[in-house]
Amino acid sequence: xxxxxxxxxxxALIDGELGPAEHESALIHLAKCEPCRFEADMMRRLxxxxxxxxxxxPDMDFLGRLTSLSRDAxxxxxxxxxxxxxxxxxxxxxGSSPLLGGLPDGRPSSVPADGGSAPLRPEHVSRPDRRxxxxxxxxxxxxxxxxxxxxxxxxxxxxxxxxGAFAAGGEAEEPPxxxxxxxxxxxxxxxxxxxxxxxxxxxxxxxxxxxxxETTR
Amino acid sequence: MSTGGHSSAHSAPVGLLILxxxxxxxxxxxxxxDASAVAADGPDDGMPVLRRAATAxxxxxxxxxxxxxxxxxxxxRVRVINSPGDGVSLSPVGAEExxxxxxxxxxxxxxxxxxxxxxxxxxxxxxxxxxELAGRRTRVVEAARADGTVAGRFWVDTDTDLLLGRTVYExxxxxxxxxxxxxxxxxxxxxxEDEEGDVPWGDxxxxxxxxxxxxxxxxxxxxxxxxxxxxxxRSTEHAGHRVVHAIYSDGLSQVSVFTQRGxxxxxxxxxLRNGYAGTGTGGSSVTTQHxxxxxxxxxxxxxxxxxDGFVFTVxxxxxxxxxxxxxxxxxxxxxxxxxxxxxRGLARLGIL
Numbered sequence: 357x358x359x360x361x362x363x364x365x366x367x368a369l370i371d372g373e374l375g376p377a378e379h380e381s382a383l384i385h386l387a388k389c390e391p392c393r394f395e396a397d398m399m400r401r402l403x404x405x406x407x408x409x410x411x412x413x414p415d416m417d418f419l420g421r422l423t424s425l426s427r428d429a430x431x432x433x434x435x436x437x438x439x440x441x442x443x444x445x446x447x448x449x450x451g452s453s454p455l456l457g458g459l460p461d462g463r464p465s466s467v468p469a470d471g472g473s474a475p476l477r478p479e480h481v482s483r484p485d486r487r488x489x490x491x492x493x494x495x496x497x498x499x500x501x502x503x504x505x506x507x508x509x510x511x512x513x514x515x516x517x518x519x520g521a522f523a524a525g526g527e528a529e530e531p532p533x534x535x536x537x538x539x540x541x542x543x544x545x546x547x548x549x550x551x552x553x554x555x556x557x558x559x560x561x562x563x564x565x566x567x568x569x570e571t572t573r
Numbered sequence: 574m575s576t577g578g579h580s581s582a583h584s585a586p587v588g589l590l591i592l593x594x595x596x597x598x599x600x601x602x603x604x605x606x607d608a609s610a611v612a613a614d615g616p617d618d619g620m621p622v623l624r625r626a627a628t629a630x631x632x633x634x635x636x637x638x639x640x641x642x643x644x645x646x647x648x649x650r651v652r653v654i655n656s657p658g659d660g661v662s663l664s665p666v667g668a669e670e671x672x673x674x675x676x677x678x679x680x681x682x683x684x685x686x687x688x689x690x691x692x693x694x695x696x697x698x699x700x701x702x703x704x705e706l707a708g709r710r711t712r713v714v715e716a717a718r719a720d721g722t723v724a725g726r727f728w729v730d731t732d733t734d735l736l737l738g739r740t741v742y743e744x745x746x747x748x749x750x751x752x753x754x755x756x757x758x759x760x761x762x763x764x765x766e767d768e769e770g771d772v773p774w775g776d777x778x779x780x781x782x783x784x785x786x787x788x789x790x791x792x793x794x795x796x797x798x799x800x801x802x803x804x805x806x807r808s809t810e811h812a813g814h815r816v817v818h819a820i821y822s823d824g825l826s827q828v829s830v831f832t833q834r835g836x837x838x839x840x841x842x843x844x845l846r847n848g849y850a851g852t853g854t855g856g857s858s859v860t861t862q863h864x865x866x867x868x869x870x871x872x873x874x875x876x877x878x879x880x881d882g883f884v885f886t887v888x889x890x891x892x893x894x895x896x897x898x899x900x901x902x903x904x905x906x907x908x909x910x911x912x913x914x915x916x917r918g919l920a921r922l923g924i925l
Binding site for chain 1: 639641649651661663664665673675681684771772773774805811814816818820827829831833834835836837873875877882883884886888890911913914915916917918919920921922924
């Protein structure tokens with residue numbers, strides 16, 4: 357093994373994919389073989405450089421044209437399946453950007469095109485788009501308040517609290533209709549106070565007859 | 574111009590002084606709104622006299638006419654027959670067929686003890702000399718408020734220790750109601766053997782049961798006012814539904830609060846009878862409103878209303894002011910609106 361160059365195993369060595377025994381023998385070979393050692397050094401540098409590359413930022417030109425597309429689409433309201441409007445197509449094609457892929461009809465896609473182009477991150481374009489569509493349209497309805505967010509949060513908390521209290525304050529069941537037996541109450545009060553009651557203690561027409569299941573003292 | 578500056582320089586300290594005085598007034602009035610709304614201290618040397626009078630009721634047999642006079646001067650005369658060990662019989666003079674027989678019971682003796690303790694806790698009870706009442710010599714005992722005004726006065730027979738008279742006074746000094754025993758005849762009287770008699774409702778509610786009822790939503794307060802404390806609570810069942818009788822007292826007067834789950838039917842609607850609901854013959858009207866009490870011509874008041882899924886009925890032998898404070902301390906009528914439901918929900922969530 358020491359006479360043969362590492363070949364494809366060199367890449368596996370750099371990636372740390374060799375087993376312990378093969379790793380040890382590869383290191384022994386590298387110590388004795390100048391060409392393999394040079395090749396390994398070059399491969400490590402290349403991988404470090406590749407790893408050091410950042411994710412590419414979207415082209416500012418593309419973002420600007422995409423934003424204008426969204427604004428026009430929100431105002432005019434064409435369906436998403438409609439072809440792109442003429443103003444957008446008058447600029448350079450999306451595919452001209454070296455970092456972005458695109459569909460053949462020119463519409464942006466989050467799916468990377470062939471060739472390993474970096475994927476388009478949808479949040480980078482959708483967030484400012486939403487703000488512009490909703491916020492700009494409703495901004496003139498509300499005066500600028502310094503504590504607006506807190507007011508909205510307080511309103512939400514109060515609404516939740518009142519709603520919860522309303523739900524909790526409901527009666528589990530409708531209370532029954534009762535006819536308080538005032539004559540019985542008068543007798544009970546008279547017994548405990550030992551005073552003759554003013555309210556007539558005799559049963560009246562409004563007092564229902566005593567049922568068999570009731571208990572009166 | 575210099576005069577104006579001089580004036581403004583003086584006005585600032587004056588303004589601060591006025592503000593400070595207002596603050597002091599606000600604090601002092603908030604801390605002590607009424608000088609009489611506190612328990613009165615004193616030696617309470619009149620309590621032994623009243624305790625002997627309570628004991629005499631269970632030892633001395635007598636018959637007499639009890640004369641009850643209300644604030645408007647109307648008098649109700651009741652024939653009283655007291656038979657120790659049996660009970661007391663009450664029948665209106667001229668209408669003896671409507672006799673109320675109250676049987677002796679440990680519950681009533683215990684209630685008497687608690688009423689006397691409440692009297693001692695609330696007022697300064699002191700002997701105030703002797704006087705003659707209905708031809709008999711009596712010892713006078715006064716219950717005074719913290720401001721020195723007399724809230725109640727007792728006349729106790731020196732020979733028998735029987736309570737011959739009692740008067741309860743309003744805060745302004747006017748008599749609210751008074752009771753006198755006239756035509757006293759000592760000795761055994763005939764007690765109908767076949768008469769069973771009435772006793773308080775049997776289900777005595779102790780502290781544990783009261784707490785359990787409160788957890789179930791029953792409005793069973795321990796105090797209705799600073800001087801109206803719960804002295805007894807018991808319950809019974811009417812048509813399968815529990816009715817709670819809570820007795821509040823300051824030692825002189827007695828307020829009964831009857832509570833049961835439910836609501837009044839349309840017959841008790843405020844739209845009928847100009848807002849009043851009849852209570853049957855012989856009694857004053859009962860209202861579904863909250864802050865109005867009726868009766869009073871003999872010192873007895875009634876009120877009925879519904880609130881929070883309960884129907885409240887208050888019967889009071891008390892001065893009008895005390896009866897009103899008891900009624901207004903209870904839940905207000907209503908409970909069907911949006912905000913009433915929200916308020917009830919906040920209370921259930923423990924926020925209120």
